[in-house]
Amino acid sequence: MAGLGIPEGSLRRPGVQRGDAGYIAASAVTPWLLAIIAVALAQVLRFGPVENALAFQAYIVYAFALSALASGPVALVAVRTTNELVFLGQLEKVPTLIVASVVTGAGLCWLLTACIGLIAGFSASQLFWTSLGTAALATIWPISAFAGSIREYSWIVWSFVLGFTLAVILSVIVSTFEADPAVEFAAFAAGLAACGALLIARILSVFHAPARAPQAALHALWNAILDRKVLLAGSALAIAVLWADKWVMWFGPLSIQLRNGLVSAPMYDSTMFLAALAMVPALAMLAVAVEGPIRQSLKGFIAAMRTQGTLSTLQGEAKTLRQQVYATLIRLLVVQACASLLLAFSSPAMADALGFRWQQVGILRLGALGSFFQFIFVSVGVLLLFLQRTQEFFWIAAFTLIAVIACTVATIVLGPQYYGYGYLAAMAIAAAVAVMTLDHTLTNLERLVFQDAVREARR
Amino acid sequence: MTGIPAFDRTNGEAVDVCLVVEGCYPHVAGGVSSWVDWLMRSQPDRTFAILSVVAGPGPRKPLYDYPRNLLRLDEIVLDPAPPKGRSKVPDQTDADVLISAFCDVLSKGNGDALDRVVEFTSRKHRPLRPWHVGDTSLMWAVACGVYERVTPQAGFSDFFWAFQALAGGLVAILSAELPRARIYHAACTGFAGLVAARASRQHGQSCILTEHGIYTNERRIEIAMAEWIVDSIDYGLSPDDDRIDVRRFWINSFESFARICYEACSQITTLFTDNQTLQQALGAAPERLRLIPNGVDLDRFTPLVASPPNGPPTVTLLGRLVPIKDIETFLEAVVLARREVPELQAIVAGPCDEDEDYAQRCRALARKRGIDDIVSFPGRIKAEDAFARTHIVVLTSLSEGQPLSVLEAGAAGRPCVTTNAGACREILEHPLDALPDVGPGGIVVDILAPNQVADAIIALFKDPSRRKRMGHSLRTRIENGYTSEQAAAGYSALYAQAMNSSVSVEPAAPERERPGDTITQERMA
Numbered sequence: 001m002a003g004l005g006i007p008e009g010s011l012r013r014p015g016v017q018r019g020d021a022g023y024i025a026a027s028a029v030t031p032w033l034l035a036i037i038a039v040a041l042a043q044v045l046r047f048g049p050v051e052n053a054l055a056f057q058a059y060i061v062y063a064f065a066l067s068a069l070a071s072g073p074v075a076l077v078a079v080r081t082t083n084e085l086v087f088l089g090q091l092e093k094v095p096t097l098i099v100a101s102v103v104t105g106a107g108l109c110w111l112l113t114a115c116i117g118l119i120a121g122f123s124a125s126q127l128f129w130t131s132l133g134t135a136a137l138a139t140i141w142p143i144s145a146f147a148g149s150i151r152e153y154s155w156i157v158w159s160f161v162l163g164f165t166l167a168v169i170l171s172v173i174v175s176t177f178e179a180d181p182a183v184e185f186a187a188f189a190a191g192l193a194a195c196g197a198l199l200i201a202r203i204l205s206v207f208h209a210p211a212r213a214p215q216a217a218l219h220a221l222w223n224a225i226l227d228r229k230v231l232l233a234g235s236a237l238a239i240a241v242l243w244a245d246k247w248v249m250w251f252g253p254l255s256i257q258l259r260n261g262l263v264s265a266p267m268y269d270s271t272m273f274l275a276a277l278a279m280v281p282a283l284a285m286l287a288v289a290v291e292g293p294i295r296q297s298l299k300g301f302i303a304a305m306r307t308q309g310t311l312s313t314l315q316g317e318a319k320t321l322r323q324q325v326y327a328t329l330i331r332l333l334v335v336q337a338c339a340s341l342l343l344a345f346s347s348p349a350m351a352d353a354l355g356f357r358w359q360q361v362g363i364l365r366l367g368a369l370g371s372f373f374q375f376i377f378v379s380v381g382v383l384l385l386f387l388q389r390t391q392e393f394f395w396i397a398a399f400t401l402i403a404v405i406a407c408t409v410a411t412i413v414l415g416p417q418y419y420g421y422g423y424l425a426a427m428a429i430a431a432a433v434a435v436m437t438l439d440h441t442l443t444n445l446e447r448l449v450f451q452d453a454v455r456e457a458r459r
Numbered sequence: 460m461t462g463i464p465a466f467d468r469t470n471g472e473a474v475d476v477c478l479v480v481e482g483c484y485p486h487v488a489g490g491v492s493s494w495v496d497w498l499m500r501s502q503p504d505r506t507f508a509i510l511s512v513v514a515g516p517g518p519r520k521p522l523y524d525y526p527r528n529l530l531r532l533d534e535i536v537l538d539p540a541p542p543k544g545r546s547k548v549p550d551q552t553d554a555d556v557l558i559s560a561f562c563d564v565l566s567k568g569n570g571d572a573l574d575r576v577v578e579f580t581s582r583k584h585r586p587l588r589p590w591h592v593g594d595t596s597l598m599w600a601v602a603c604g605v606y607e608r609v610t611p612q613a614g615f616s617d618f619f620w621a622f623q624a625l626a627g628g629l630v631a632i633l634s635a636e637l638p639r640a641r642i643y644h645a646a647c648t649g650f651a652g653l654v655a656a657r658a659s660r661q662h663g664q665s666c667i668l669t670e671h672g673i674y675t676n677e678r679r680i681e682i683a684m685a686e687w688i689v690d691s692i693d694y695g696l697s698p699d700d701d702r703i704d705v706r707r708f709w710i711n712s713f714e715s716f717a718r719i720c721y722e723a724c725s726q727i728t729t730l731f732t733d734n735q736t737l738q739q740a741l742g743a744a745p746e747r748l749r750l751i752p753n754g755v756d757l758d759r760f761t762p763l764v765a766s767p768p769n770g771p772p773t774v775t776l777l778g779r780l781v782p783i784k785d786i787e788t789f790l791e792a793v794v795l796a797r798r799e800v801p802e803l804q805a806i807v808a809g810p811c812d813e814d815e816d817y818a819q820r821c822r823a824l825a826r827k828r829g830i831d832d833i834v835s836f837p838g839r840i841k842a843e844d845a846f847a848r849t850h851i852v853v854l855t856s857l858s859e860g861q862p863l864s865v866l867e868a869g870a871a872g873r874p875c876v877t878t879n880a881g882a883c884r885e886i887l888e889h890p891l892d893a894l895p896d897v898g899p900g901g902i903v904v905d906i907l908a909p910n911q912v913a914d915a916i917i918a919l920f921k922d923p924s925r926r927k928r929m930g931h932s933l934r935t936r937i938e939n940g941y942t943s944e945q946a947a948a949g950y951s952a953l954y955a956q957a958m959n960s961s962v963s964v965e966p967a968a969p970e971r972e973r974p975g976d977t978i979t980q981e982r983m984a
Contacts, residue, residue: 310615
């Protein structure tokens with residue numbers, strides 16, 4: 001019999017233990033939280049002129065965007081391929097695939113940074129340190145994705161805590177020498193790379209196998225990418241969605257050009273980063289739910305297929321899964337709504353405390369409300385990927401990216417009083433489309449799974 | 460992946476006979492393929508087209524040189540690759556009609572229901588195509604509907620794949636373009652038989668069937684032994700349990716296909732009388748049944764009769780290395796026979812590429828049982844070459860039609876040890892109409908009985924005069940009932956009769972250009 005469309009490999013891991021839940025939640029949000037805290041700390045503790053501080057901040061913002069964009073999609077493809085290799089028992093192929101994907105992500109990131117550096121007019125030294133630092137930063141996303149896939153959540157949390165602490169310490173030390181901000185950034189990235197090194201050591205100790213030739217590993221990765229082009233493109237688009245409004249604003253009236261040639265819009269960026277923090281509690285709960293009850297329900301559905309359940313059994317399991325997903329989403333949306341409203345209502349106080357300008361209060365409020373809808377987009381994306389609905393994931397990501405760009409451009413055209421509305425409107429539309437897509441998927445899950453299996457068999 | 464390149468040298472004219480074959484000619488050697496090749500060559504005054512029904516897109520390559528009177532060759536792929544871009548499917552509102560039609564075709568063998576499916580496949584607007592099966596919400600609804608009506612207690616996953624194969628194949632058959640021909644001659648029931656039935660029902664063409672083995676029976680054995688089907692219904696010991704699991708669904712569907720084919724064919728021929736009993740049991744009308752045994756070219760083998768082999772005692776199994784030939788039983792018999800005939804040599808001559816895993820398993824068994832030094836696997840070789848050093852021909856098949864290797868062995872004057880499969884007993888033992896009793900042409904044993912095979916081999920080697928007598932008897936039997944000339948005359952008369960009853964030749968649709976036409980035509984020229 002041909003495959004059933006959903007590789008069982010990703011479902012073979014045991015259910016979530018009670019002690020794991022906290023780590024899963026923490027590992028889902030730790031990198032994000034720590035990044036913001038680390039940047040803030042590095043700003044507060046560092047020495048040197050203010051211009052250097054702005055340049056350092058811009059390097060970090062660019063590095064986070066570029067590293068995620070360059071290495072995230074490759075990581076997702078590699079993690080999914082790894083799951084299949086584990087399911088097929090081909091463990092010897094896993095370590096080299098992991099290393100190849102990490103190196104490929106870093107290489108792409110290095111290339112992208114170098115291009116942007118050249119466009120911005122970086123000096124040779126700046127070009128060297130920033131591309132090196134960004135490439136180092138790019139290694140941690142695939143590594144943490146692999147660590148997550150083998151359920152090493154506690155390792156993720158503690159590695160990140162250690163790595164970010166080291167990053168802050170190193171960058172502060174370098175700043176005392178009044179070095180170029182690019183070198184400070186490289187020191188910061190080195191601290192993070194240490195976290196990646198720790199994690200990869202842990203992963204390779206799980207998948208211990210003799211190393212294969214690098215060409216073979218790259219070839220395997222390339223084949224995996226070709227097999228999963230839609231997943232690669234969809235994840236690249238989804239990552240771009242998280243940054244698109246900011247990128248557009250970098251070329252609007254709020255844009256400033258730093259001495260190193262980079263442009264950014266700190267007034268908009270910092271407000272939106274803060275607004276995005278409203279998603280942290282619900283995202284943590286989403287990670288726990290996906291790894292726990294939703295995974296269990298999906299396992300029930302797959303088991304019904306594999307054990308030759310009748311159609312009514314299959315439909316019953318699909319209904320259970322559907323109810324589980326909806327119940328979880330509703331619960332998470334309540335949490336998200338509370339967090340968003342809390343942030344929206346406390347915007348003036350937050351702005352005061354953080355020294356924001358008065359214009360940023362409105363943007364923060366809209367960002368907080370927008371984060372409610374962005375959470376819907378993110379959670380639907382996660383669920384679609386979990387259900388192997390790559391095509392649907394691609395389309396909602398593409399639609400959302402276009403909506404975000406179009407609406408943000410529209411707000412620039414309409415004027416400063418509309419800043420933030422574009423993001424809110426785009427996310428509201430995207431959330432509606434995402435929910436409809438998820439509902440269609442869950443309502444037709446049996447058909448879609450078998451339909452995919454037929455297509456796979458015909459390939 | 461590529462299939463066999465199609466070609467068309469008919470210049471738009473109808474051919475005399477369109478042979479519809481399934482899973483054999485021209486890409487599989489031996490068996491029915493050899494018969495197809497022989498049939499076309501034995502009727503040089505008639506023109507032929509071949510419709511070759513195949514499972515998937517390939518790769519395949521032709522293993523036969525096409526005879527001059529073969530003017531057209533096309534493949535019908537049961538699970539073809541969908542075309543690029545989206546094709547429009549029939550409306551969802553048609554689901555109920557399709558559910559009834561598929562239920563009636565697959566579980567009742569209702570020919571009228573076949574016509575209802577043809578209405579969907581022959582529509583100008585939004586026709587139903589094989590790639591829609593399993594890949595559209597309409598056909599998902601149809602699959603679920605058929606499941607609920609026919610096999611509601613069966614495991615759905617296995618049912619889905621069964622429906623995918625059966626309904627997809629059915630739609631492929633019903634949407635394929637048919638060459639213009641005066642007679643449609645199916646070489647089996649199954650999907651090929653449905654093509655002939657369609658020609659008869661849709662265009663009123665004369666349609667005949669020749670069954671070598673009984674297709675439905677072979678599928679029944681295959682499905683009963685299939686490990687990839689999970690038994691989800693426990694029937695216990697109850698013979699009256701009317702629940703249908705996926706195995707029964709498969710078998711019922713093939714029986715239904717057979718019923719539709721038998722109903723449509725004006726003449727139903729087979730190779731030996733036992734088959735006719737099975738055909739009648741599956742609904743074939745007795746008045747349509749005829750026997751035309753296969754024939755063999757005696758001249759090819761006559762020199763062998765005159766010069767029996769002098770070498771070491773040798774037994775040969777001439778056949779494809781596939782499970783249904785049960786080569787393993789032959790090898791076990793060789794192990795046993797060697798104890799009594801220490802000089803024994805064995806040859807397993809036949810193509811190994813149809814089931815390479817099985818061929819490997821046979822070689823491994825020979826090594827394991829310590830007979831790899833006396834058993835050779837030379838692959839596909841000429842029967843004359845094999846028999847030149849053979850004393851006894853063995854056939855251990857689980858199921859057979861009328862095995863050519865036994866006829867050829869007889870033509871070469873070699874006695875046979877065969878299982879009681881297909882026409883073997885009839886060829887070796889039944890009295891001849893026009894002659895006094897000439898004695899048996901060999902020994903018939905049970906299937907899956909290496910001891911009996913070994914005993915028969917030993918007995919024939921221990922008694923050379925009996926062996927010679929049986930070889931001579933078999934040659935006489937072949938001369939009197941199984942020659943090429945007799946078989947050719949039988950088919951010639953069959954075609955003449957069918958043509959007299961053929962009323963019209965349906966005009967063909969405008970010909971589409973096929974990739975490979977030019978190359979093939981050049982090659983043919």
